[in-house]
Every structure is written in C-alpha cells, then in structure tokens.
Amino acid sequence: MSEPHNRLRLVRAGIDTYQQPVVYMHRDCHVCRSEGFTALTRVLARSGDREVIATLNVVVDDHLALNVAALSEAAWQVLKPDPDAWATFSHAEPPASAAALRAKVFGQRLDDTDFLALMQDAVANRLSDIELTAFVTACAGDRLDNDETIALTKAMLAVGERIEWGGGPVLDKHCVGGLPGNRTTPIVVAIIAAAGHRIPKTSSRAITSPAGTADAMEVMAPVALDIDAMRRVVEREGGCIVWGGNVRLSPADDLLIRIEHPLDFDSDGQLVASVLSKKAAAGSTHALIDIPVGPTAKVRSAAAAASLEARLLVTAQALGLHLTVMRTDGAQPVGYGIGPALEARDVLSVLRNEAEAPRDLRNRALDIAGALLDAVPGAEPGKGRAQAHMLLDSGAALAKFLAICEAQGGFTEPKPAPHLRPVLANRTGRIERIDNRRLARIAKLAGAPGSAAAGIDCRVRIGNSVRSGEPLFQIHAQTPGELEYAFGYATAHPDVFEIGAAG
Template identity: 75%
Template structure:
C-alpha cells in the first residue's frame, strides 16, 4: 500500500484550523509529485467510507515523512480515521456551483437553485476560503435584492436539519449584535419558559467579539448538546440555551460566518438569511429581533434599521414566521461586564434581583421578554411587561434558569480573572459618547473569550460625570502579560470614552 503513489498514512497534526479542513504534506511526498498538488490546492481525501475536501499546506522541513499526511482537527474529525489508517488522495471534482459563483461575482442575479448549489457546496466544503470570500464580497452591501435574500434563506434552510416540536407556538429571539455586554438572552429565555412557553434557543460562539451567548452560557452550564439532548431539555423545562454549531441547523451559514466576520462586511441580505434560516430550522413560529441602533453598533442609523427591518419582515412572511422587531439603544454597552464570565455574573445578578444588578440589562431584558410574550398566540396585547416583571421579581425566572442549567448538565458559579487594573480618566467632565468597538477590543486583548474569566468591567455611562484620575473601566486578565497588552491598547486609545470637559 505504501508504494501506491496516491496513498499516504494519516497522522493527527494537532493544529486547530477552526472549521476549515487542512492537510499537511512534505514537499517531496509522492502525492505532491504525482498529482501535481501545489500550496493551497484543494485535495480530495478518502479514508474508509468517509471523505473530505481539504486545503493543502506544504511542509518544507522533516517534521513529516514523505509517506505521511497530517490532518488538522477539522479534517481529522471529518474522516475519523483509525490508528495507522491510510487514505487515497486525488483532485476533487469541480464544484457544481462554480458557474453561479462566477455569475454573482460579475453582478448577475441568482435564483433559488443557484443558491441551493452554492450552499450545498459550502456545507460539503467543496469551495475554498478564497472562493467563499469572493461569494461573500459579491453579496455584500446592497448586492442581494429581496428575492435573492429569500432564495439564499431557503437554500440555507434546505440543506440543514429541521426540528419539529409538534403543535403549538415556539418562541425565539435574536439580537443582530454589535453591542458589548448585551447578554439578555439567558434572562429572556428564563422568563419566557417560566411563563409556560417553549423557547429552544440556539446561540453562537464569539469569533471576533469578546463573548457570544454560547460562551457566556457555557460559563454556567454545558452548551455543546446534540439534537437529542436539546430536545430532552426543552421537553423537560420548556427552554434551552445551547451552541448552535453542534446541532447543524444551518451548516452552510456556520461556514459563511467564519468568512464574513473577519472581513467585517455589512450585508442586510446575508444577515437576514443567516438569522431566519436558523430560526425556521429550529422550529420557531414566533420570533423577536432586537436591533440596537447607534454610531458604533452594527446598525448605525434609523435609515439602516428601516431597511433591515423591511427585509426581515418580508423574508419572515415568505417562510411563514410571525416576526416582530424591537429597536433598542445601541449607543453604549449594556450591563457591567464585557467577556463571558463577567457577562454571566451580570445575568445572574439580574435573575437574582440583586439591588446592585445592572439596571440597563434588567430593563432591556424585560423589554424584550415583554415584546416576545406579547406576540405569542392568545396573548393580551400589552400584558407582557407586567407578566415578565412578575416572573423575574418573584424568583420564578431564576428557578427556571437554574433548572435549565441542571438539565443541560449542571450549574457552575462564574469566577473572574485574578489580574485586574483600572484605566483612569485623563481629564474630568461628562461622558458624551462611547466607542463600543474599541472597548470590546480591550476585552479581547485581555483574553476574552478564549479566557472565559477575562474582559472588562465598565460601569460608566453616557451622561455620567467623572473626575481626572477616576476609573473609566477595569481590565481583568488571566495572566499579567494579557493584562499589560490590554492596558497598552487602552492607553493608546484614551478617547474610547468621549469626555466633554465641563466649563470652568
């Protein structure tokens, strides 16, 4: 077998390439020579009854033998080879969606079948990251019209799993993002489930932000549940908060998100397709969308919010979803913490009705829970707010949240990183504005979300008065090096908080 030119023995490289399968070969190996593979070539790998298309990286030293191929974690998990397994390597067939991709790059409109081909090839890893980046770029801005948005949404929905919860309403909520600390989901899920509704919430992990809902929830309970476990939790407690990547409700979207977020492209069409395909796949019937609007949020103006809202509503109608939109203040962070454990601490503080709980997080969560309860079938219009407040203040929401945590695998109390230091105001005055993006970057440089206990503790708000030398916020890190790295960035960006000096 080892003498066959297109076969190599597989080893686990131990390299995390996130969702992208990568194969590592020595530049003098027989497969590189006989098949004519070059760096970054797409390579079809077959081992036993499994196959994957991976991107080639070439090794120039002797860490790999000429008869060995190393697999990244994503490639290894896709093939799941036995010990000392050999694989067959070949050129992959051209992706069926190549004509559609080229057409979109040159500005042509695509139909639903075109998008179906593209999403199927995306989920099957038949398109390289370069090709996916070209697709994302070609769809960015206003390059997807409404019908294309609907076609893309339907295509994403068609190639993933779908959950059927049986009869009755299934509620859900989603925030379009861009606001540090806006961790309302665990509170809303607890309130809505305590009210007797089903709310199976699938959430994402952070890629370029300091925390995603799944990262924050994972500080308190396991989130990597499979579909059967998710169903068990919902049937038992009425709600859940799990990581969506493990249930594969919209697998093509999970891949596209990996490409979109580092590029930081704003595209209403892709956002709508991403959100609503997952809501429909999760079996949701009534959905609330939170759109924070502010100069450093994802949606920066009322005009942009109008456009996004219209597209969301039209696409939801096509899918048969009942959808409502709530616009919220996106000018500044929500809660005190930015980072998984710090945000988890805020969530618990609100659920426990602590006197010092962040009031903005409490009120925003009540607003969202009320709006979601109000769109439920047979709800009395305007009654949601009183019901939500009663369930929160009585402890019913806390009891339900802890029950959900136990059903998902057990509750853990969050802790905060040990190395902490304040960032001080250079001069006094009142807070005029906040740069959400740069404040979030401080939390990321401190180690969040990889270090779940790291981040930023920020209590300052627009309109507050501060004196020179008083803390703007506190940085929390797991190591002294990460703390210094974050503090250095904060020092070089002293205008994260816009301070208007008071007149003498």
C-alpha cells in the same frame, strides 16, 4: 493485484484549521509528482467508506515522510481513519455550482436553484475558502435583492438539520450585535420558559467580540449539547441556552461566517439569511430581532435599521415565521460587565433581583420578553411586559433559569478574576460619548473570552459627571501580563470615553 499508485499512509497533523479540511504532503512524494499536485490544489481523499475534499499544503523540508499524508483536525474528523490507515488521493471534480458562483461575481442575479447548489457545495466542502470568499464578496453591500435573500435563506435551511417541536408556538430571540454586555438572552429565556412557553435558544460563541451568549452561559452551565440532549432539556424545562455550533442547524451559515469575520464585512442579505435560517432550523414559529442602533454599534443609523428591518420582515414572511423587530439604543454598553464571567454575574444579579443589578440590562430583558409574550397567539396585546415583570420579581424566572442549568449539566457560580486595575478619567466633565468597539477591544486584550473571568467592569454612562482621577472602568484579567497589555491600550486611547465640559 497491485496497490494504487496514489496511496499514502495517514497521520494526524495536530493542526487546527478551524472548519477547513487541509492535507499536508511532501512536495517530493510520489503522489504529488504523479498527480501534479501543487500548493492549494483541491484533492479528494478516500479512506475506507469515507471521503473528504481538502486543500493541499505542501511541505518542503524533512518534517513529513514521503509516504505519509498528514490531516488537519477538520479533515481528520471527517475521515475518522483507523490507526495505520491509508488513503487514496486524486483531483477533486470542479464544483457543480461553479457557473452560479461565476455569474454572481459578474453581477448577475441568482435563483433558488443556483443558491441551493452553492450551499450544497459549501457544506460538502466542494468550495475552497477562495471560492467562498468570492461568493461572500459578490454578495456584500447591496448585491442581494429581497428575492435573492429569500432564496439564500431557504438554501441554507435546506442543507442543514431542522428540529420539529410539534404543535403550538415556539419562541426565539436574536440580537444583531455590536453592543458590549447586551446579555439579555438568559434572562429572556428564563422568563419565557417560566411563563410556560417553549424557547429552545441556540447561541453563538464570540468570534470578534469579548463574549457571545454561549461563552457567558458556559460560565454557569454546560452549553455544548447535541440535538438529542437539547431536546431533552426543552421537553423537561421549556427552554435552553446551548451553543449552536454543536447542534449544526445551519452549517452553511457557519462556513460563511468563518469567511465574513476576517473580511469584516457582510450585507443585510447575508445577515438576514444567517439569522433567519437558524431560527427556522431551530423550529421557531415566533421570533424577535433586537437591532441596537448607535454610532459605534453594528447598525449605525435609523435609515440602516429601517432597511434591515424591512428585509427581515419580508424574508420571515416567505418562511412562514412570525417576526417582531425592536430597535433599541446602541449608543453605549448594556450592563456593567464585558466578558463572559462579568456578563454572567450581571445576568444572575438581575435574575436574583439584587438592588445593585444593572437597570438597563433588566429593562431591556423585560422589554424583549414582554414583546415575545405579546406575540404569542391569543395573548392580550400590551400585557406581556407586566407578566414578564411579575415572573422576574417573584423569583419564578430565577428558579426556571437554575432548573435549565441543572438540566443542561449543573449550575456553577461565576468566579472573579485575580487581577484588577482601574482606568481613571483624565479630566473633569460629563460623559458625552462611549466608543463601544474600543471598549470591547480592551476587554479582549485583557483575555476575554479565552479567559472567562477577564474583561472590564464599567459603571459610568452617557450623561454621568466624572472628576479627574475617578475610575471610568476596571480591567479584570487572569494574569498580570494581560492586565498590563489591556491597561496600556486603554491609557493610549483615552478617547474611548469622550468627556465634555461639566454640566
């Protein structure tokens, strides 16, 4: 029996294409020629009992042998080939959801079946990044109505895993983002778990920000737990703070986020589907959504917040999820630190009830924890914040947080950065405005979140008076080069802090 003509030996390319499987072939290899493959062709690769649909990248020089196909890390992890394995390659069939995608691009409404087909094709990698981009673009702005938002949310939920916790309330919280340093989650989880309730929190790493909750938490304890390990932690301590990317509760959402962030746009419908699909998948029964509102936050006006809140509530009702929405001040950062270790330091400072702990972070965490405790069935309305206050002041929340850290793999004290430099005010006056986005950019240029200790420490707030030459904030960096890079940007953009006349 002759060998298939469309067969190539597999090697590992050693190239990270994030979640997009890619295969590399030489343009003159017999498979490319006989199958008519060209760059960006969608190909089906089969090796043993596994298969993957990948995007073809064509090699034009001698870096790849003619009888070899190289797999990106994403493709390699799907196929998991044995040493010296071979694979057969053929054209991938058009995705079943192609008609639905085309209909949405041309402005038509989609139903439950359409969205389910699209999400099934997305997680099976039958949609290319170009097709996913078309879908995200077609849904952006106001192009998803409430019924479509609900259908998309249910479809994203249907194609992922779902955790069941048995009877009783399961609490959760989420912030829609855009506010540097707003690291309330570890404090809230500690308070809620100390109160005897379950709060299995999955959190994200930073994509465009200086730190995600998972980045800050990882400074203090392991977060890359799988579902079984996550369940053990929650059963032992009542709560957890783990990286959502490892439990894969809403894999379709992860794929769409990968497309949305480089485009730098989404819609209320996509945001709601993203957040609530993950809450429902995590088994939550009662959740709170924090919407910071401010001129440089993600949600910039009261009208935008009201529209988002209405869509969140109607979608949550359709899922059977009890939802509380809080609108909070998004005009300036929360806490002192911006960056994983600096934010972790602030969290511990609040939990330890230190005199110098940031009051704004403490109060936000108490507000959120109190609202969640009020939402528990049978709770006496309006008593939650006092209960949260007591659990924090007594040290019960700190003890619970350290116990959660130990259950997740052990607690580590955050370490400071070796290189520091202050950025000084260029005039005397009163702080009237803070640009959250540019402040976050400075922290990223300093190395956050890749360097966990990097970021900025900012103690001034809107309304504070400063004198020329006084520090506005301090840059923390792992290397002198990163320190100078961030400092250069900060001095070139003094309008990060708008300083008016002295009051």
